[in-house]
Amino acid sequence: MAKLWEKGYNLDEVIERFTVGSDYVLDRELAGADAVASIAHVRMLGSVGLLEGDDAAALERELRGIARTAARGELTINREDEDCHTVLEALLTEALGEAGKRVHTGRSRNDQVTAATRLFTREYLLDITDSGLALVHRLLERAREEELTVMPGRTHLQIAMLSTFGLWLGSWAEQLLDDLEELETVARLNNRSPLGSAASYGVPLPLDRELTAHLLGFDSIQNNVLAVQHSRGTLDGRIVSVLAGIAMTLGRLAQDLILFSLPELGYVQLPLELCSGSSIMPQKRNPDVLELLRSRASLVEGWAMQCRGIVRDLPSGYNRDLQDTKEPLFRALHAVREELAVALILVDRLEPQREAMRSALNAEVFATDYAYDLVRQGVPFREAYLRAAREYGDRPLPDATEALRARTATGTPGNLNLGEPRGRAEALRKISRRRRREHRRALRDLVGGDLSLTSGDGERRNR
Incomplete structure (x- = not known):
């Protein structure tokens, strides 16, 4: 398959293998979003007279088919193809001849991949926000249920003061809300259209950047075309850094539960279906899922450091280094979405041992x-x-329930004030619902029906 930059010479095989890297594998995940963004680009080209109506209609028809094929995980991208952009144009040219060669008018692979990545990331961030809010909701529900479940509070791991299991549950709900509010900030930065920026400096054509932004459900364009390239990699790093914060919150929650479930404490118990065993010790009931939640926080933080390190000293304009922020971004998005689903199961099925908690009061x-x-x-x-x-x-020993009643200040064990975090969660939920509606509206309008840009992506990458 001819490369988009091909000019009559062959690239050295070792160099090709090195420069392509794992991009062609990652692009199996990105191809659906690339096809969707290309439909919007084609419509815009038609609207400003840069594509004939028949060509635009034919390109859109073929791109819809490619988008659906990619969403099913059936689009083949090989190392020699380099990326999904090459495959997309080759398929269009094979099906439509000269019309297929017109799809790249007014764009570079730089704004093309950035647009696809932002669409792909937007869907992931919506899923992560919704999963995070579901976990917050369940934590707050259980906090209300355990409002009067007294237990020792600890500092330095040593017994400190009277607490409740409800306070502990509510504390993680509020910490996760902090993370999700930070996630909303980077989601807003992500939700700007880069199309029309080309390779950093725009093109001498009357492109309607605002139209493509609207068609794709973006809040706006990203104004300065050079800033689009500056933000590539930088934005990836910001997003993964926030995801690392979520992973850290879940890891610390898991660490507490590992301690609480120790036989020496016995404050909580995990049901058997959430535990694994030992190949040699028949009595073991291991909290492997909690230990892996704890370790994954370090993985996501490592991916954030990768992104930041790659862009740290880059000069202005596009640099090929930016290719290497794609994998840590994709891995972090997939990992945190999965971690939140796991954490919800854990919190939902957690079995507090109330008498053990009360008996620990001294x-x-x-x-x-x-x-x-x-x-x-x-x-x-x-x-x-x-x-x-x-x-x-x-x-x-005083009566613990009476001692609890003496704690009347807002947010203390005797007055959890759960309405405050519920209000914060509802504000985030409204933003997420609006953005989800716009995302679905854009996909239905462009593809002619519902389409997921992220379903099964981690499994496709590992095949």
Whole structure:
């Protein structure tokens, strides 16, 4: 298959293998989005008189077929093809002759791949946001259910103060909301059309960049054509950095659950269907899923560092280095979407051992409460602190439920104020629903029906 840049000479085979890398494999995932973006490009070319109506209609018809074939994972891309853009143009030329050769008018592979990547990423970020919000919802539901389930709170892993399982659950819901609000920022930056920027400097044609942006469901164009190339790789790094934050939150939640499920604590239990066993020790009930959630956080952080390292010292304009940010971006998107699905199952089926939590309450848990009992009697805090340090072990244990009621300040174990995170989640849900509607509207209009740009992509890459 002829390369898009071919000018009558053959590239050295070793050089070709090196420069193509894994791009042709990754592009099996990206091809559907590339075909969809190409339909919008063709419509725009027709609207400004750069394509005859019959040619535009024929190109659109063929591109729809390619988009559906790619979505089914049936589009073949080989190393010698280099990328999905080459395959797309070759298929169009084979089917339509001269008309197929017109599809690349007014664009470069640079804005072509950036547009496809942003569409692909947009669908992933929508899925990740929705999965994250589903997990937040379940965490808050369970926090309400466990509002009065008392347990020791810990600092430095040592027993510290009275807490509740509801406070613990709600804390991770709010941490994940912080991550999702940050994700919305990078999703907004991603949702700008790069088409028309070409290889960094635009083209001397009257392209309607705003039209392609609208057709593809983008919020706007990315204005400065050179800034489009500056943002490529940089935006990938920002997105993966936020995904690393989500993965870290899930990893830390998993670490807590590993500790809570230790036989020495026994605060929670995972049902058998979420645990694996040992090939030698018949009694083992291993929390492998939690350990892998914990380790995946490091993988995603590594991919974020890859993206940032690649773009750190690049000069202006397109540089081939940017090809290498695609794989860490794709891996991070796939991993975090999967991790959120796993975490939802874990939180949903988690079995709190309420008596074990209550039984773990000891005099140390209430030492600070004793100090504040003295403060309420008029003793200065520093004096009360020293007295409580000497005397807390000699006092009978107070009633934990009564001690909980004394915690009335907003967000404390006695007043979780779950309405606040619910409101934040609903605000994010509204943004996600609007963006999802625009995404679906664009795909239906361009392809003539529903189409997923990301279904089964991880499996296709590994075939």
